[in-house]
Amino acid sequence: MENNYSNDASHVFHFFLNREYISIANAKGIYLYDNKGNKYIDASGGPILCNLGHGLKEMAKVIGDQAGKVSYVHRIDFTNPPLEEAAQKVCKASDYTMDKVFFVSGGTEAVEIGVKIARKYHLDNNKPSKTCVISRWQSYHGSTAGALAWTGSTGRRSDFFPYLHDFHHIPPAYCYRCWFNKIPETCNLDCANALENEIMCLGPDNVSVFLAEPVSGMSLCGVVPEKGYFERIREICNKYDVLLMFDEVMTGMGRTGKMFAYEHFNVVPDILALGKGLGGGYFPIGAVAVPGYIYKKIADNSGMFGAGYSWGGNPLGCAVESKTIDYLYEHDLVEGRSKMGKYLDHKLEDLNTHPLVGNIRGMGLMRGIEFVEDKKTRKTLDPKYAFSARVAAECMKRGMFIEYSGGCDRGQSGDMIMFGPPFIINEAQIEQAVEILSQAFDENLLSDSSNFLTF
Numbered sequence: 001m002e003n004n005y006s007n008d009a010s011h012v013f014h015f016f017l018n019r020e021y022i023s024i025a026n027a028k029g030i031y032l033y034d035n036k037g038n039k040y041i042d043a044s045g046g047p048i049l050c051n052l053g054h055g056l057k058e059m060a061k062v063i064g065d066q067a068g069k070v071s072y073v074h075r076i077d078f079t080n081p082p083l084e085e086a087a088q089k090v091c092k093a094s095d096y097t098m099d100k101v102f103f104v105s106g107g108t109e110a111v112e113i114g115v116k117i118a119r120k121y122h123l124d125n126n127k128p129s130k131t132c133v134i135s136r137w138q139s140y141h142g143s144t145a146g147a148l149a150w151t152g153s154t155g156r157r158s159d160f161f162p163y164l165h166d167f168h169h170i171p172p173a174y175c176y177r178c179w180f181n182k183i184p185e186t187c188n189l190d191c192a193n194a195l196e197n198e199i200m201c202l203g204p205d206n207v208s209v210f211l212a213e214p215v216s217g218m219s220l221c222g223v224v225p226e227k228g229y230f231e232r233i234r235e236i237c238n239k240y241d242v243l244l245m246f247d248e249v250m251t252g253m254g255r256t257g258k259m260f261a262y263e264h265f266n267v268v269p270d271i272l273a274l275g276k277g278l279g280g281g282y283f284p285i286g287a288v289a290v291p292g293y294i295y296k297k298i299a300d301n302s303g304m305f306g307a308g309y310s311w312g313g314n315p316l317g318c319a320v321e322s323k324t325i326d327y328l329y330e331h332d333l334v335e336g337r338s339k340m341g342k343y344l345d346h347k348l349e350d351l352n353t354h355p356l357v358g359n360i361r362g363m364g365l366m367r368g369i370e371f372v373e374d375k376k377t378r379k380t381l382d383p384k385y386a387f388s389a390r391v392a393a394e395c396m397k398r399g400m401f402i403e404y405s406g407g408c409d410r411g412q413s414g415d416m417i418m419f420g421p422p423f424i425i426n427e428a429q430i431e432q433a434v435e436i437l438s439q440a441f442d443e444n445l446l447s448d449s450s451n452f453l454t455f
């Protein structure tokens with residue numbers, strides 16, 4: 001097999017249609033290997049997804065064993081042992097704060113189902129006018145037309161914009177570039193209060209759910225809201241009977257050093273969307289978890305939730321999910337690895353003196369860097385440099401894959417990269433990864449670069 005597929009030799013409809021892609025043939029631990037034997041550190045675990053590390057034989061065995069028992073039954077007609085076990089394990093991981101789990105095949109589907117659960121809850125609560133979804137600018141919630149409409153990342157929405165049914169967005173909780181020109185010490189959490197303004201303008205009787213990532217994913221690369229932000233958001237939601245939905249597709253299952261990121265913020269969401277790491281990097285599975293009162297409202301009224309997908313709750317995915325949760329606990333990969341997150345943060349701090357490093361942020365093993373042209377004014381780099389894309393390309397040349405993103409200045413400019421390695425990464429590997437990154441952006445990358453496509 002070829003290592004690099006030129007555009008002509010491949011029948012794959014790629015993301016970058018004119019790029020020559022490297023073919024990864026094997027992966028083990030935090031490393032990817034191509035067919036020529038080149039080795040790459042997977043510093044972002046794919047798109048912050050491969051939480052357990054690559055090549056675990058026990059995961060392959062779980063899939064094989066389950067396929068030999070029963071690989072598929074339809075959730076509308078049957079339950080199955082892995083499905084029951086998988087739901088119980090998510091609830092147990094939340095200390096039974098969550099009581100019921102709806103399985104899907106990925107993060108976008110989880111967000112879609114979560115919004116539909118909110119709608120159904122209000123219908124069964126005799127409030128049928130509650131339909132509006134409010135989310136935040138500079139967020140990402142998935143790629144279907146619905147999830148993209150709630151997404152607030154300008155770059156990811158723009159191509160599809162006339163096609164989307166547009167929804168309502170409030171400013172992000174992004175102190176480094178506060179939309180209200182305030183500083184955290186005296187801001188009075190204007191970015192949280194913006195939710196109340198939006199609800200009032202739309203009419204509280206019309207608002208169903210507020211959707212947010214507790215720690216920003218790729219659209220803002222690891223932004224953590226100011227203390228008290230989500231407590232204020234929770235208060236506002238309670239006041240107007242608006243459900244609070246956390247998109248923990250990226251942050252869930254231990255990524256931030258706790259099993260679920262909401263545990264950091266002293267609030268509990270009414271709806272919790274999960275994906276990515278839920279399958280450890282071994283099977284496409286997502287889920288929506290809800291506390292008992294949400295389920296009971298629907299159970300006691302219409303008694304049916306007519307949504308879902310053919311592959312939802314399939315035994316293969318559920319078996320992988322159960323094993324993933326067991327593996328996290330058996331190897332102490334959640335709280336136990338939070339020290340690795342701190343170590344990564346500590347090592348990244350060494351880069352803070354670099355003139356192009358504007359802000360380093362994140363939680364656990366989810367750490368973003370925002371690059372700037374001017375540290376003092378926080379002016380973003382000119383998009384013509386495609387700086388973060390070129391940093392990522394320089395990292396690849398040196399044997400490391402890292403995710404990059406842009407648009408942090410209201411969707412128009414900005415450069416970021418995000419570390420999100422498998423949880424098994426060790427100190428020496430962190431040191432090596434940070435060293436590669438520092439060499440990558442030490443290169444003279446500030447020149448016109450129109451051949452680099454960014455998003």
Ligand SMILES: Cc1ncc(COP(=O)(O)O)c(C=O)c1O
Nearest residue numbers: 106107108140141142217249250
């Ligand atoms: C926060 C968040 N929500 C939703 C999604 C969509 O998940 P998926 O790509 O698995 O559909 C993503 C994916 O990047 C994400 O980061």
